[in-house]
Amino acid sequence: MRNTTKIGFVYALTLAGILIWLGAIFLAPYLQSRGITFFRFVYGCFSTVCHQKPTRSFFIFGHPLGVCARCLGIYMGFLAGLVFYPLNRGLSHLRLPDKRLFFAVSAPIVLDTAANVLGIWNTSNAIRFAVGGLWGVILPFYFLAGIGELVLRRKKL
Amino acid sequence: MNGQKPNYLTPALIGGAIAGILSGIPVLNCLCCLWIIGGAIVAAYLLGKDAQTSLTSGDGAIVGAFSGVFGAVVNSLVGIPFQAMNLAFAKRVFERIAEYGQNMPSDWETWFNRGAGPFSVAWFLFGLVIAAAIFAALGALGGIIGVALFGKKTSGTPQAPLPPPPQPATPPQP
Numbered sequence: 001m002r003n004t005t006k007i008g009f010v011y012a013l014t015l016a017g018i019l020i021w022l023g024a025i026f027l028a029p030y031l032q033s034r035g036i037t038f039f040r041f042v043y044g045c046f047s048t049v050c051h052q053k054p055t056r057s058f059f060i061f062g063h064p065l066g067v068c069a070r071c072l073g074i075y076m077g078f079l080a081g082l083v084f085y086p087l088n089r090g091l092s093h094l095r096l097p098d099k100r101l102f103f104a105v106s107a108p109i110v111l112d113t114a115a116n117v118l119g120i121w122n123t124s125n126a127i128r129f130a131v132g133g134l135w136g137v138i139l140p141f142y143f144l145a146g147i148g149e150l151v152l153r154r155k156k157l
Numbered sequence: 158m159n160g161q162k163p164n165y166l167t168p169a170l171i172g173g174a175i176a177g178i179l180s181g182i183p184v185l186n187c188l189c190c191l192w193i194i195g196g197a198i199v200a201a202y203l204l205g206k207d208a209q210t211s212l213t214s215g216d217g218a219i220v221g222a223f224s225g226v227f228g229a230v231v232n233s234l235v236g237i238p239f240q241a242m243n244l245a246f247a248k249r250v251f252e253r254i255a256e257y258g259q260n261m262p263s264d265w266e267t268w269f270n271r272g273a274g275p276f277s278v279a280w281f282l283f284g285l286v287i288a289a290a291i292f293a294a295l296g297a298l299g300g301i302i303g304v305a306l307f308g309k310k311t312s313g314t315p316q317a318p319l320p321p322p323p324q325p326a327t328p329p330q331p
Binding site for chain 1: 301
């Protein structure tokens with residue numbers, strides 16, 4: 001199997017994974033609104049990676065999403081970056097992004113998170129979503145490079 | 158590049174312990190998945206510190222995934238005594254806010270009740286498996302980022318001395 005095909009397979013799996021993940025985030029409040037008790041399991045899965053505080057979450061169907069606004073921004077940003085990836089790099093290059101770019105897009109989320117934790121300011125959910133989304137966009141460029149390199153390395157062993 | 162595989166275990170254990178403990182402590186766990194990614198970055202840094210040559214992003218993915226799994230175990234264990242404390246603290250905050258007539262989100266009582274209830278070993282183990290899978294994916298991402306930030310080295314292997322340049326041929330004396 002050609003390298004581009006293998007990386008394309010990794011790309012497709014990653015895209016499917018993030019779509020399922022985001023789908024579950026929106027599914028949880030829908031299930032709860034319909035009184036389907038499976039919603040507890042779905043919320044429970046996300047509780048491992050998110051505090052799920054209602055005051056920090058967006059609402060649909062009258063109930064909070066499976067994750068908070070910042071986490072939702074990160075995952076939506078990841079999806080956006082993933083969609084943009086083939087247009088920017090194609091699927092034959094596994095080069096990691098420049099460090100300076102990583103620090104630049106990480107600075108807003110680090111500052112915002114630190115300021116909120118220290119009580120310096122209290123940002124709205126929209127701001128949390130935006131800084132999370134900005135950081136999330138760059139993440140697939142790391143994820144695909146690393147997993148792709150691992151897949152290609154296994155073939156050589 | 159030498160054929161020795163890096164030692165993933167120790168850095169992964171340290172990174173996973175850091176991520177698991179910090180993500181289980183009340184107040185600090187508000188950083189959500191960032192602790193897991195941060196712990197994996199630490200694991201990649203420790204792996205790169207001891208490595209003789211530059212790491213690849215695949216090495217970062219491996220050490221990060223292990224770090225995530227260890228972090229899930231530590232987080233699950235740390236979370237047991239803190240869970241009740243977390244909920245009690247948050248409930249007091251929300252009740253105090255409600256006293257001042259602030260508009261409360263409609264689901265805050267459901268959020269509390271979701272975390273309440275007696276401890277069950279079966280649910281604990283099931284939750285641990287779910288957490289390990291999720292933490293492994295996030296950890297792999299963190300490990301790759303860590304290698305990108307800390308894993309590259311200037312050449313660590315000593316170079317053999319270069320041979321002296323050939324002397325220009327001297328023309329024969331007349």
